[in-house]
Amino acid sequence: MNKKGLVFVLSGPSGSGKGTVLEEVLKTEKLYLSVSATSRRPREGEKDGVNYYFYTPERFSEIAAGGGFLEYTTTYGNFYGTPRQPILDAVERGENIMLEIDSVGAVNVKAEYPDAILIFLVTPNVAELKRRLIGRGTEDPEQLKTRIDCYIDEIKAGLKYDYLVINDDVKRCAADVIAIIRAEQLKIKNNIGFINNFKGDNIC
Amino acid sequence: MNKKGLVFVLSGPSGSGKGTVLEEVLKTEKLYLSVSATSRRPREGEKDGVNYYFYTPERFSEIAAGGGFLEYTTTYGNFYGTPRQPILDAVERGENIMLEIDSVGAVNVKAEYPDAILIFLVTPNVAELKRRLIGRGTEDPEQLKTRIDCYIDEIKAGLKYDYLVINDDVKRCAADVIAIIRAEQLKIKNNIGFINNFKGDNIC
Numbered sequence: 001m002n003k004k005g006l007v008f009v010l011s012g013p014s015g016s017g018k019g020t021v022l023e024e025v026l027k028t029e030k031l032y033l034s035v036s037a038t039s040r041r042p043r044e045g046e047k048d049g050v051n052y053y054f055y056t057p058e059r060f061s062e063i064a065a066g067g068g069f070l071e072y073t074t075t076y077g078n079f080y081g082t083p084r085q086p087i088l089d090a091v092e093r094g095e096n097i098m099l100e101i102d103s104v105g106a107v108n109v110k111a112e113y114p115d116a117i118l119i120f121l122v123t124p125n126v127a128e129l130k131r132r133l134i135g136r137g138t139e140d141p142e143q144l145k146t147r148i149d150c151y152i153d154e155i156k157a158g159l160k161y162d163y164l165v166i167n168d169d170v171k172r173c174a175a176d177v178i179a180i181i182r183a184e185q186l187k188i189k190n191n192i193g194f195i196n197n198f199k200g201d202n203i204c
Numbered sequence: 205m206n207k208k209g210l211v212f213v214l215s216g217p218s219g220s221g222k223g224t225v226l227e228e229v230l231k232t233e234k235l236y237l238s239v240s241a242t243s244r245r246p247r248e249g250e251k252d253g254v255n256y257y258f259y260t261p262e263r264f265s266e267i268a269a270g271g272g273f274l275e276y277t278t279t280y281g282n283f284y285g286t287p288r289q290p291i292l293d294a295v296e297r298g299e300n301i302m303l304e305i306d307s308v309g310a311v312n313v314k315a316e317y318p319d320a321i322l323i324f325l326v327t328p329n330v331a332e333l334k335r336r337l338i339g340r341g342t343e344d345p346e347q348l349k350t351r352i353d354c355y356i357d358e359i360k361a362g363l364k365y366d367y368l369v370i371n372d373d374v375k376r377c378a379a380d381v382i383a384i385i386r387a388e389q390l391k392i393k394n395n396i397g398f399i400n401n402f403k404g405d406n407i408c
């Protein structure tokens with residue numbers, strides 16, 4: 001009997017560095033990455049089933065109503081969601097899954113799939129967030145202030161998570177995520193079969 | 205405010221390799237090791253407070269009656285126990301503690317200190333245990349059989365633990381223990397202060 005895969009969620013306020021950390025984690029960890037679904041139009045070069053599953057708003061709503069998403073949300077009038085079935089299939093195949101989603105989505109995933117393991121990523125402090133956002137150069141001072149205010153509001157969501165990882169250094173941070181993945185695999189509840197079959201499987 | 209230390213227990217059936225794994229873990233991890241107490245006489249070269257705290261059986265019983273041990277047991281007519289206060293002191297100092305004790309003791313520690321994190325160490329199979337015991341050359345065939353029977357009986361105790369580590373290779377196994385230590389430090393419940401103080405501590 002195959003061991004089932006585990007569902008991890010890497011989340012945190014916008015600006016915490018989820019994408020960069022996940023990229024670093026994937027250099028050594030084999031993880032199944034979920035492809036999100038959306039009702040927005042494909043941008044130049046985006047492929048259906050690769051960047052997103054693209055649906056019409058009507059089709060998206062239909063799938064959502066049928067429970068086809070582990071979580072979904074609307075942003076600027078477009079739907080975004082995490083398709084349920086591909087994740088359940090990967091779990092059955094014994095693959096570990098990583099979802100990179102916002103904190104509202106993360107908490108919704110946990111409600112739908114209580115075994116999901118939520119990892120909250122944050123910058124060590126506001127100064128570091130500011131440095132990072134200014135470095136990007138995509139926000140004017142007004143937007144910057146809004147972003148920082150939102151960030152501070154969102155931090156509290158972390159209390160609903162399982163783990164906190166402080167993003168002060170990408171490599172150290174990725175090592176933390178990898179430690180969490182390993183530790184979760186070692187949990188007794190994920191190894192009951194080994195214990196119960198120890199005698200039968202191993203004749204001396 | 206200092207973060208409190210965590211209490212880890214490395215345990216498993218006799219022959220699983222606890223001592224060797226712990227030695228490997230200590231090459232990179234700074235852990236507070238508990239000194240056990242015993243009512244048996246010191247052997248040649250053993251020092252009080254270093255190898256054990258040596259007590260008379262009467263004094264041991266007195267301390268036990270006063271709740272001075274996190275767990276204690278008798279083996280071949282001698283008491284062995286884990287003194288409570290030095291561990292609670294190390295927790296307050298923010299040091300992570302590692303106890304290397306048998307599985308009865310491990311479960312008793314959890315009952316007394318529910319935040320303790322129990323790691324169960326086992327050989328991958330009975331064949332490997334046999335190889336290891338024969339390698340030591342300290343048991344005759346009769347004793348060997350008894351040891352193996354006890355080992356198989358003890359495996360079921362693992363269901364009461366938090367983590368299972370399979371000792372197929374000492375270095376990999378030590379890496380697993382280190383991943384568990386790291387992951388436990390990252391748990392939200394051990395980082396509530398960071399989240400609650402995020403705004404106050406960090407003025408931009």
